[in-house]
Amino acid sequence: xxxxxxxxxxxxxxxxxxxxxxxxxxxxxxxxxxxxxxxxxxxxxxxxxxxxxxxxxxxxxxxxxxxxxxxxxxxxxxxxxxxx
Amino acid sequence: xxxxxxxxxxxxxxxxxxxxxxxxxxxxxxxxxxxxxxxxxxxxxxxxxxxxxxxxxxxxxxxxxxxxxxxxxxxxxxxxxxxxxxxxxxxxxxxxxxxxxxxxxxxxxxxxxxxxxxxxxxxxxxxxxxxxxxxxxxxxxxxxxxxxxxxxxxxxxxxxxxxxxxxxxxxxxxxxxxxxxxxxxxxxxxxxxxxxxxxxxxxxxxxxxxxxxxxxxxxxxxxxxxxxxxxxxxxxxxxxxxxxxxxxxxxxxxxxxxxxxxxxxxxxxxxxxxxxxxxxxxxxxxxxxxxxxxxxxxxxxxxxxxxxxxxxxxxxxxxxxxxxxxxxxxxxxxxxxxxxxxxxxxxxxxxxxxxxxxxxxxxxxxxxxxxxxxxxxxxxxxxxxxxxxxxxxxxxxxxxxxxxxxxxxxxxxxxxxxxxxxxxxxxxxxxxxxxxxxxxxxxxxxxxxxxxxxxxxxxxxxxxxxxxxxxxxxxxxxxxxxxxxxxxxxxxxxxxxxxxxxxxx
Numbered sequence: 001x002x003x004x005x006x007x008x009x010x011x012x013x014x015x016x017x018x019x020x021x022x023x024x025x026x027x028x029x030x031x032x033x034x035x036x037x038x039x040x041x042x043x044x045x046x047x048x049x050x051x052x053x054x055x056x057x058x059x060x061x062x063x064x065x066x067x068x069x070x071x072x073x074x075x076x077x078x079x080x081x082x083x084x
Numbered sequence: 085x086x087x088x089x090x091x092x093x094x095x096x097x098x099x100x101x102x103x104x105x106x107x108x109x110x111x112x113x114x115x116x117x118x119x120x121x122x123x124x125x126x127x128x129x130x131x132x133x134x135x136x137x138x139x140x141x142x143x144x145x146x147x148x149x150x151x152x153x154x155x156x157x158x159x160x161x162x163x164x165x166x167x168x169x170x171x172x173x174x175x176x177x178x179x180x181x182x183x184x185x186x187x188x189x190x191x192x193x194x195x196x197x198x199x200x201x202x203x204x205x206x207x208x209x210x211x212x213x214x215x216x217x218x219x220x221x222x223x224x225x226x227x228x229x230x231x232x233x234x235x236x237x238x239x240x241x242x243x244x245x246x247x248x249x250x251x252x253x254x255x256x257x258x259x260x261x262x263x264x265x266x267x268x269x270x271x272x273x274x275x276x277x278x279x280x281x282x283x284x285x286x287x288x289x290x291x292x293x294x295x296x297x298x299x300x301x302x303x304x305x306x307x308x309x310x311x312x313x314x315x316x317x318x319x320x321x322x323x324x325x326x327x328x329x330x331x332x333x334x335x336x337x338x339x340x341x342x343x344x345x346x347x348x349x350x351x352x353x354x355x356x357x358x359x360x361x362x363x364x365x366x367x368x369x370x371x372x373x374x375x376x377x378x379x380x381x382x383x384x385x386x387x388x389x390x391x392x393x394x395x396x397x398x399x400x401x402x403x404x405x406x407x408x409x410x411x412x413x414x415x416x417x418x419x420x421x422x423x424x425x426x427x428x429x430x431x432x433x434x435x436x437x438x439x440x441x442x443x444x445x446x447x448x449x450x451x452x453x454x455x456x457x458x459x460x461x462x463x464x465x466x467x468x469x470x471x472x473x474x475x476x477x478x479x480x481x482x483x484x485x486x487x488x489x490x491x492x493x494x495x496x497x498x499x500x501x502x503x504x505x506x507x508x509x510x511x512x513x514x515x516x517x518x519x520x521x522x523x524x525x526x527x528x529x530x531x532x533x534x535x536x537x538x539x540x541x542x543x544x545x546x547x548x549x550x551x552x553x554x555x556x557x558x559x560x561x562x563x564x565x566x567x568x569x570x571x572x573x574x575x576x577x578x579x580x581x582x583x584x585x586x587x588x589x
Contacts, residue, residue, distance in 0.1 A: 011173040020167040020329070023322050029315050035300030036374070037315040043166045044370045047363045050170045054177060054360035061177075062353050 003068040005064050016050040091238060093416030094423075101278055101424055102263070145230020145426035147369045148221075148283075150486040151539040153398025155376025156389075157483050161321050163373055164328040167365040172333035176359040179337060181352035182507050188352075195343055195503050196444035201507045203515040206448060209462035210262075212499050216340040219496035220437040221469060222488035223339070225476035227433070229399065229485040230426035231256035234419050237403030249396060255358035256426075257474060264431040264466050282421030287368045289418065293409040302404065303381030314377040322553050327554035328490075328545075335556065338500060341429075341436035344461055375402055384408040398483035403537045430470070438466035490544035491532060494556040498524035501567045513579065516570025524563030531555045 026042040033041045147165075154162040183198070192198045195216065200209035235252035242248065307314045317325055336342055349355045379385050379401050385408040389400045406418045442462040447453060453461070480487055502517045532555055535546040545552035574580075 013177065015172045020120075020171065021326055023317065023325055024319075027322075029320075035304050037304075039160060039316045040163065040370070040374060040501050043163065043170075044169055044367060046167070047324065047366045050173070051361055051363040054173060054363065055357070058177060058353075058356045058360040061356060065353070076484065 005060060009057045009064075012053045012060075015053055015062055016046055019046055087412050090412040090416035090419070093413055094420045096422075097417060097420045098542070104278060115230040123175055144429035145227045145233075145422075146420045146486070146489050147372055148402055148425050149230040149233050149399050150226055150489060151369065151373045152376040152401045153483050155314075155373050156379065156398045156401045157312075157376075159377075160315060160317050161313070161328075162376070162486065163370075164325050164332070165373055166329075166366065166370045168329040168332040168336075169369055170363045171329070172336045173359045173362050175333055176346070176362075177356045179504060179507070180343075180346040180359065181356045183343070184347060184349070184355050186507065187347055193347070194330040194440050194443055195338075195340065195499065196440065199502050199506060200444075202510060203502070203514040204510075205518065208502060208514050208518050208521075210445055210448060211518060212502055214438045215495055215499055215521065215525060216440050217437045217469065219492045220340060220433045221473045221492070222476045222479075223492040224430050224433050224437075224470060224473035225479075226485050226488040227426040227430035228253070228256055228260065228474065228477055229482050229488070231260070231423055231430075233396070233399035233403055233482065234423040235394075237400060237407060238419060242308045245392060248315070253477065257470070260427055260430050260434075261467050263427060264434050264470070265463060270374070278424075282417055283368070283425060285414075285417065285421070287371060289410055289414055300378065300381060301547055303378045306380035307377040310380075323550045323552065324545050324552045327557045331497060331554050331556045331560065332490070332493055334500060334560075335497045336490060338496045338503060339433075339436075339492070340440050341433045344358060344436050345432075360552070371466065372402060375405055379405060382408055383511070395481035399485065419538075430473075434466040434469050435462070437469045438462040438464075441465045441469075482565045487541045487544050490554070490556070491541065494528040494532065494544065494559055495525060497556045497560045498563050500560060501564055505567075511571065512567060513571040513574035515579075516567045516574060520563040520565075520567035520571055523566050524559045527562050528555055530560035531558065 020043065027039055029037040029039070033037055139236070151162060151165045186192065186198065188197075190201055192201065192518045194213070196209045198211040199212050200206065203209075232249070236248055236254055239248050239252060243251075337346070346355050349358065376398075379389065382405060385401075385404040386405040388408060389397050392400055402422065403419060406415050406422075410418060439462055442453075442458055442465065446461050447458075477489055498521050501512070501520055505512055531546050532541065532544065535543055535555065543552075544555050546555050546558065548558075
C-alpha cells in the first residue's frame with residue numbers, strides 16, 4: 001500500500017520533467033496562441049499544470065507521513081503494553 | 085513615460101519600503117543580537133508568509149532584467165529559465181523537507197553543519213561553506229546589475245549615458261550596503277510583501293497593455309526579420325537547453341540563501357506545500373522573459389533600448405517597456421518593484437553568505453564567540469561580501485548578466501554530492517568528496533574561462549561532441565566520478581569516516 005503511494009508521488013513529480021525534456025516535440029512555431037509560438041505557450045501551460053500535480057503530490061505525501069507516524073506510535077504502544 | 089511624477093512616486097514608495105524594512109527589525113520581537121534571530125527570522129514563518137519569502141528570494145533581478153536581457157540578445161535558448169523554475173520545485177519537494185527534518189533533529193542551521201555532522205570532516209565542512217559563499221557573490225552581482233539598470237532608466241535624461249551608467253552603479257551599491265546592515269531577514273520578509281505586490285501590479289499592467297495594443301503579432305513579424313532565433317530553438321541547441329534547465333534546477337536549492345529560507349519555515353510539510361505552489365509564480369517569469377522579443381512590437385521602446393551601448397542594451401528591455409507603455413505614475417511604481425526586486429534578494433544572499441562565514445569558518449578559527457561577537461562578525465562580512473560581489477559586476481557586459489547566475493550555479497552544483505548524496509547514504513568517503521568538490525570547482529572555472537576565450541563572460545556553454553552544453557553539468561559529472569572512484573579505492577584500502585570518539589581507546 002505504502003509502495004503504491006510512493007510510486008504515485010514519484011510519477012506526479014516526474015510528469016512535468018518528462019513533458020519538458022521532450023524538446024523536439026514542442027519546439028515549433030505553430031500552432032500559435034495569441035501570437036505566441038507553440039514553443040512558448042506549451043512550456044507556460046506546464047506551469048499551472050505542474051503546480052496542480054505537485055500540490056496533489058504534497059497532499060498525498062503529508063497523508064503518507066501521518067500514516068507512518070501513527071503506525072510508529074501504535075507499535076511503540078504495543079511494545080510498552082507487553083512490557084507492563 | 086518618464087517624468088518628475090514617476091520619479092517622485094518611485095522615491096515616495098522607496099521611503100515607505102525602507103520604513104517597512106526598519107520596522108521589520110522590531111516585528112514579532114525576538115532578540116536581534118542573536119545570529120539565528122538575525123538570519124533566520126527566528127524560525128517562525130508559516131506557509132503563507134513563507135510563500136512570500138520564497139517568492140522574494142527566487143524572483144529577482146534574474147527574472148526582471150537578466151532573463152529578458154539574454155533572450156533579447158540571444159533568442160529562445162534563454163527561455164530555459166521557464167522549465168527551470170518548474171522542475172526545480174519537484175527537486176525541492178523531495179530534498180528540502182528531508183533536510184528540514186534532519187536539521188531540526190540535530191540543530192543544524194547550515195548545509196556545512198550537516199556535512200560536518202555526517203562526514204565528520206572539518207575540511208569538507210569549511211570547503212562547502214566557502215563554495216557556498218563564493219557562489220553567492222556572482223548572484224549578488226547580478227542583483228546589483230538589476231538595480232543599476234533601473235536607475236539608468238530613471239536617470240537617463242539627466243546626463244551623458246556613460247556617466248549615468250557609472251553613477252547608477254555606485255548609488256545601487258551604497259543603498260544595498262546600508263539596507264543589509266540595519267535589519268536581518270525579517271525586514272526583508274516584510275518588504276518582500278510590498279515588493280511582490282508592486283511586481284504583480286507591474287507585470288499585469290504591462291501584459292494587459294501589450295495585449296490591448298496587439299503588439300504580440302507585430303513583435304512576431306518584426307522579430308522574425310532578425311537573424312536571432314526568437315521563436316524556436318535551432319536543433320543544435322537541444323542539449324544546451326535541457327542541460328541548462330535541468331542543472332539550474334538542481335543548483336537552486338543548494339544556494340545557502342534558499343536553504344535558509346526553507347529552514348525558516350514552520351514544518352517539513354509547509355516546506356513541501358510551499359514549493360509545490362511556486363510554479364504559479366513562474367508564469368510571471370515566462371511573460372517577463374518574452375518581453376525580450378515582445379519589445380519588437382513597441383518601436384518607441386526598441387529605439388529607447390538601442391540608444392544604449394550594446395553592453396547594457398538588454399538590461400533596458402523591461403525598464404524600456406515600463407517607460408513607454410505605462411502611464412508615468414504606474415511606471416514609477418513598476419520601476420521601484422524591479423529595483424527592490426534586486427535589493428531584497430541581494431540583501432538576503434549577503435546575509436546567508438555572512439551567516440555561513442560566521443558559523444562555519446570564523447567559529448572554526450575562534451570557537452568561543454559571544455552571541456554579540458557572532459552577530460557583529462556576520463554584519464561586517466555581509467558588507468565585505470558585497471564589495472567582493474561588486475568585482476564580479478566588472479567581469480561581464482551587463483546584457484549577459486544571466487551568466488553571473490549560471491556561473492554561481494556551476495560552483496554551487498559542486499556541493500551536491502556531499503549535501504544531497506549525504507542525505508541518502510553515509511558510505512561516501514570524505515576525502516573523495518573533498519577532492520571531487522575541488523576538481524569540480526577548478527574544472528568549472530577553467531571551462532568557463534576557456535569557453536569565453538579568457539575574455540569578458542558571455543556564455544556558460546561549452547562545445548562538446550554533443551554540441552554546446554552547460555558547463556555546470558560537465559563539472560558536476562567530473563566531481564561525481566571522482567567521489568565514486570575515490571570511495572571505491574578508500575573502501576578497498578579500508579579507510580573509513582570513523583568518528584574519533586568511536587575509536588576504541
